[in-house]
Amino acid sequence: MANIGAHSGGKRVKNGHETLVASPGMTLAESLRQKLEGAIAAGHLEPGSRLDEQEIAQRFGVSRTPVREAFRLMAANNLVELRGRQGATVRSIKAQALIEMFQVMAELEGLCARLAARRVSQAWRTEIGEIHQRLVAAGETGDIDVFYDINQEFHEAIYEASRNSFLADQTRKLRNQVAAYRRRVTRMPNRIVDTVREHEAIMQAILAHDPERAHSAMRDHVSLLGDNLLDFLAAFE
Amino acid sequence: MANIGAHSGGKRVKNGHETLVASPGMTLAESLRQKLEGAIAAGHLEPGSRLDEQEIAQRFGVSRTPVREAFRLMAANNLVELRGRQGATVRSIKAQALIEMFQVMAELEGLCARLAARRVSQAWRTEIGEIHQRLVAAGETGDIDVFYDINQEFHEAIYEASRNSFLADQTRKLRNQVAAYRRRVTRMPNRIVDTVREHEAIMQAILAHDPERAHSAMRDHVSLLGDNLLDFLAAFE
DNA sequence: ATACCAATATAAGTATACATATTGGTCCTC
DNA sequence: GAGGACCAATATGTATACTTATATTGGTAT
Numbered sequence: 001m002a003n004i005g006a007h008s009g010g011k012r013v014k015n016g017h018e019t020l021v022a023s024p025g026m027t028l029a030e031s032l033r034q035k036l037e038g039a040i041a042a043g044h045l046e047p048g049s050r051l052d053e054q055e056i057a058q059r060f061g062v063s064r065t066p067v068r069e070a071f072r073l074m075a076a077n078n079l080v081e082l083r084g085r086q087g088a089t090v091r092s093i094k095a096q097a098l099i100e101m102f103q104v105m106a107e108l109e110g111l112c113a114r115l116a117a118r119r120v121s122q123a124w125r126t127e128i129g130e131i132h133q134r135l136v137a138a139g140e141t142g143d144i145d146v147f148y149d150i151n152q153e154f155h156e157a158i159y160e161a162s163r164n165s166f167l168a169d170q171t172r173k174l175r176n177q178v179a180a181y182r183r184r185v186t187r188m189p190n191r192i193v194d195t196v197r198e199h200e201a202i203m204q205a206i207l208a209h210d211p212e213r214a215h216s217a218m219r220d221h222v223s224l225l226g227d228n229l230l231d232f233l234a235a236f237e
Numbered sequence: 238m239a240n241i242g243a244h245s246g247g248k249r250v251k252n253g254h255e256t257l258v259a260s261p262g263m264t265l266a267e268s269l270r271q272k273l274e275g276a277i278a279a280g281h282l283e284p285g286s287r288l289d290e291q292e293i294a295q296r297f298g299v300s301r302t303p304v305r306e307a308f309r310l311m312a313a314n315n316l317v318e319l320r321g322r323q324g325a326t327v328r329s330i331k332a333q334a335l336i337e338m339f340q341v342m343a344e345l346e347g348l349c350a351r352l353a354a355r356r357v358s359q360a361w362r363t364e365i366g367e368i369h370q371r372l373v374a375a376g377e378t379g380d381i382d383v384f385y386d387i388n389q390e391f392h393e394a395i396y397e398a399s400r401n402s403f404l405a406d407q408t409r410k411l412r413n414q415v416a417a418y419r420r421r422v423t424r425m426p427n428r429i430v431d432t433v434r435e436h437e438a439i440m441q442a443i444l445a446h447d448p449e450r451a452h453s454a455m456r457d458h459v460s461l462l463g464d465n466l467l468d469f470l471a472a473f474e
Numbered sequence: 475a476t477a478c479c480a481a482t483a484t485a486a487g488t489a490t491a492c493a494t495a496t497t498g499g500t501c502c503t504c
Numbered sequence: 505g506a507g508g509a510c511c512a513a514t515a516t517g518t519a520t521a522c523t524t525a526t527a528t529t530g531g532t533a534t
Contacts, residue, residue, distance in 0.1 A: 027321055027517065029309075053486075063519040065302075068486085069309055072266075076313025084264060085486050085525055100403035104348070111344045166337035170407075264487065290516075300489045305516090322495055322516055 028062055029069035035060075036070060040079055040090055041179040047092035051080060078177050093181065095233055101178055102226030106219045108171045109155065113202060113218035116161035117211040128157050128203060135199065139192045148186045154199055158206070158218075178229075185229045198224070265299055266306035272297075273307060277316055277327055278416040284329035288317060315414050330418065338415055343459040345408045346392065350439060350455035353398035354448040365394050365440060372436065376429045384429060385420060391436055395443070395455075435461070 036056075039045045057067045071088045074080045081091045093101070131154050138147040155175070159168035175182075185191060198221040205214035273293075276282045294304045308325045311317045318328045330338070368391050375384040392412070396405035412419075422428060435458040442451035 029517085064486090065518055065520090069306070069517095072306055072309045073313060076310060086527090087485070097403060100401045103352075103401060104345070104404050104407060107344055107348045108341070111341070115340075164337045164340060166334060167341050170341060266487085291514095301516090302488055302490090306487095323497095324515075 027069075028066035029073065032056075032060065032062070032066055032070035033073045037074060037077070037079055037176070041176060041183075043180055043183060045090050047090050047180060049090050051088040051090065053087075077173060093178070095230060098178065098181065098229060098233070099226065101174065102222060102229070105171070105174050105178070106222040106226070108167065108174060109158070109222050110215040110219040112158050112162040112164075112167060112171060113206060113214040114211040115164055115167070116158050117206045117209055117214040119163050120161060120206055120209070124157070124161050125207060128154070128161075128206075131157055132199060132203060136196055139196050142192075144186055144192075147192060148183060151186070151195060151199075158202075161206070181229055181233075182225070185225065185232055188228055188232060191228060194224070195221075264306075265303035266310065269293075269297065269299070269303055269307035270310045274311060274314070274316060274413070277311075278413065278420070280417055280420060282327050284327050284417060286327050288325040288327065290324075314410060330415070335415065335418060338411065339459060342408070342411050342415070343456045345404065345411065346395070346459050347452040347456040349395050349399040349401075349404060349408055350443060350451040351448040352401055352404070353395050354443045354446055354451040356400050357398055357443060357446070361394070361398050362444060365391070365398075365443075368394055369436060369440060373433055376433050379429075381424055381429075388432060388436075395439075398443070431461070432458075 036045070036051075045051075051071065053064050053067050053071070057064045060067075071080060071082060075082045075088070079091055080088045082088050131150065135147065135150045135154060138150050152175075156172075159171055162168060198217070202214060202217045202221060205217050273282070273288075282288075288308065290301050290304050290308070294301045297304075308317060308319065312319045312325070316328055317325045319325050368387065372384065372387045372391060375387050389412075393409075396408055399405060435454070439451060439454045439458060442454050
């Protein structure tokens with residue numbers, strides 16, 4: 001059974017309710033959204049599993065209203081599916097949809113890389129280099145979770161370097177949608193060494209101010225990831 | 238208490254209230270969203286103007302709850318801005334943000350065109366031709382609103398032809414976000430004749446199964462629109 | 475025995491009542 | 505006279521009660 005906060009090391013409060021981080025100035029619905037999206041991305045909530053308004057409301061000790069709003073928020077991010085009068089379920093992405101999403105993501109991340117190549121600053125050069133070094137180190141250590149996080153940092157740095165905050169936002173959202181599936185791929189045999197090599201190609205192209213090469217390198221990187229993911233899923237079904 | 242919804246399925250018409258087309262199987266919140274988004278896209282609701290929960294609830298003769306949900310839905314589409322405890326306002330997009338959005342849109346629509354070029358069917362050839370003919374006719378008539386709608390149809394047809402429903406969705410959403418600003422541009426001097434010419438280039442590339450040319454033609458088309466838009470905005474500020 | 479219809483139960487959609495935060499105005503003090 | 509603080513009004517966030525739709529289950533009829 002997917003217990004949302006089971007691993008979050010969360011502080012618990014009265015009556016066994018899980019606590020919502022008491023972020024001041026933040027609405028309950030928003031707090032719930034963060035909590036639930038985190039649970040989905042981390043895989044604690046399986047795709048396809050049903051989200052019960054009442055159950056979640058009880059679990060967090062709030063009324064149904066903020067829960068409903070949180071569902072709407074997440075539905076807008078394509079993280080849950082709302083079927084009228086039939087409840088909300090964690091969106092389970094079918095292989096066909098994954099292909100489509102990676103196709104779009106490849107293009108968006110490619111655009112990030114292209115823009116980054118035109119706009120890199122000196123400070124950014126050192127920053128990305130430092131991130132990459134840590135990625136290599138994590139790869140040698142073999143700590144998958146750390147590797148995954150640093151990988152995320154690398155891509156995030158490129159989003160920022162594109163200096164297009166709307167693009168960065170869109171790309172981030174998309175990345176988030178497939179996060180639940182991506183995390184599994186990192187564990188595939190050659191994925192770590194491949195990732196490091198592909199990142200190097202991307203980095204070099206950007207640092208060489210070669211937008212086209214940066215674009216295609218990034219596109220290949222993301223597409224390959226998508227292909228790997230599909231292989232992985234195919235092996236299961 | 239007057240229970241307005243005591244009947245099922247009927248159109249709800251209450252004295253002095255605007256009617257909400259009660260599309261069966263559709264929630265009030267969703268109907269409201271469509272209505273309000275339409276009003277925003279059509280320019281009846283100025284960017285920056287405040288949306289009052291109570292006022293809208295009264296105007297449509299519903300309670301605040303579905304209004305709130307509609308706001309959340311629209312906020313997720315980046316059409317309104319929600320500031321905690323400070324109400325909702327129609328999102329006003331700054332020039333900088335518009336540049337960014339058009340950059341992304343150019344890439345996405347470009348991808349649509351590229352995919353379409355690889356996947357056109359015979360039926361689609363005749364369909365797009367028919368749409369284009371109508372566009373030309375509207376251009377000669379000079380009916381701006383009709384022209385605008387047919388233009389939309391043209392792009393929509395290409396979204397569909399990409400056979401990537403996720404991509405189509407994303408692109409549609411983005412187009413919707415800037416719709417309020419775009420509609421003004423159609424009225425600019427040479428926009429109609431330019432549009433027709435550019436559409437022809439795009440169409441030819443797609444029908445010739447030339448993905449790269451289709452991509453760049455579409456990108457130029459959308460980007461040019463962005464440049465025009467910026468001229469338009471610059472003239473105002 | 476199977477299929478279809480009806481009834482009941484359960485959960486989502488909606489309404490309303492209540493709590494709380496923000497805003498604006500007024501009054502008091504410096 | 506100006507600025508700050510406090511109070512009141514208003515609107516949003518939240519809770520709860522109620523309505524409606526859908527799904528499931530059981531019974532009856534073919």
